[in-house]
Amino acid sequence: MSPEPPHGKLLIFTAPSGAGKTTLVRHLLKKFGELAFSVSATTRPPRPGERDGVDYYFLSPEEFLAKVARGEFVEYEEVYPGRFYGTLHSEVRRIWDAGRTVVFDIEVKGATTIKRQYPQGSLAVFVAPPSQEILFQRLRDRSTEDSESLRVRIARAAEELLYADRFDRVLVNDDLQAALAEAELIAREFLDI
Numbered sequence: 797m798s799p800e801p802p803h804g805k806l807l808i809f810t811a812p813s814g815a816g817k818t819t820l821v822r823h824l825l826k827k828f829g830e831l832a833f834s835v836s837a838t839t840r841p842p843r844p845g846e847r848d849g850v851d852y853y854f855l856s857p858e859e860f861l862a863k864v865a866r867g868e869f870v871e872y873e874e875v876y877p878g879r880f881y882g883t884l885h886s887e888v889r890r891i892w893d894a895g896r897t898v899v900f901d902i903e904v905k906g907a908t909t910i911k912r913q914y915p916q917g918s919l920a921v922f923v924a925p926p927s928q929e930i931l932f933q934r935l936r937d938r939s940t941e942d943s944e945s946l947r948v949r950i951a952r953a954a955e956e957l958l959y960a961d962r963f964d965r966v967l968v969n970d971d972l973q974a975a976l977a978e979a980e981l982i983a984r985e986f987l988d989i
């Protein structure tokens with residue numbers, strides 16, 4: 797039997813923007829009380845309906861960079877020009893102290909950093925869209941971005957699709973019900989329940 801990891805478990809969902817990781821993660825959080833969401837910090841403004849401390853910690857660039865200087869992040873990235881996103885040590889610790897497994901919804905570089913820091917006890921799932929065209933259509937249909945932000949996200953998404961084979965699993969999010977069922981199976985196997 798392999799020794800217990802010296803920390804709690806980490807279940808990472810990563811993908812290009814619009815592939816569906818938030819949809820899958822929300823479903824798993826409702827289904828499995830063993831999981832808790834790592835609320836990231838960001839400098840992007842909230843979307844309608846998003847709540848501070850629930851969806852993100854919404855920070856000014858000055859507040860975010862002060863946390864960087866104090867070493868408060870496990871990882872952070874300037875995902876889009878001027879838009880920072882990062883995982884706080886305090887979030888991960890809070891969730892482990894509560895005896896739960898941390899779930900992440902993060903882009904590919906941050907996911908790579910977390911996987912490198914916690915090779916034991918972590919599973920990184922790359923959520924792939926059925927095609928690049930469908931990904932872009934989902935992003936447009938979500939109607940959360942203005943035309944410039946959409947352009948930037950689409951350009952970055954094309955690059956991020958190349959990261960798929962760097963992670964432990966690839967989950968193709970084509971039919972939503974099938975993808976939710978597969979995500980549940982992956983979570984059950986990882987949580988050993």
Ligand SMILES: Nc1ncnc2c1ncn2[C@@H]1O[C@H](COP(=O)(O)OP(=O)(O)OP(=O)(O)O)[C@@H](O)[C@H]1O
Pocket residue numbers: 811812813814815816817818819820934935937938969970971972973975
């Ligand atoms: N299998 C699916 N079929 C059709 N639409 C889907 C499917 N999965 C997700 N969507 C829709 O696609 C859009 C993008 O999904 P979601 O917001 O979950 O992506 P994301 O990867 O979390 O994006 P971001 O990184 O920008 O937060 C949403 O409007 C969502 O409802």
Ligand SMILES: Nc1nc2c(ncn2[C@@H]2O[C@H](COP(=O)(O)O)[C@@H](O)[C@H]2O)c(=O)[nH]1
Pocket residue numbers: 811812813836837840871872873875881882883901902903905906907
């Ligand atoms: N590296 C990190 N990426 C993160 C984090 N939290 C979210 N994200 C990713 O940023 C993009 C854009 O998110 P959106 O909410 O503006 O659509 C997306 O891929 C998120 O998964 C984080 O802490 N670190």
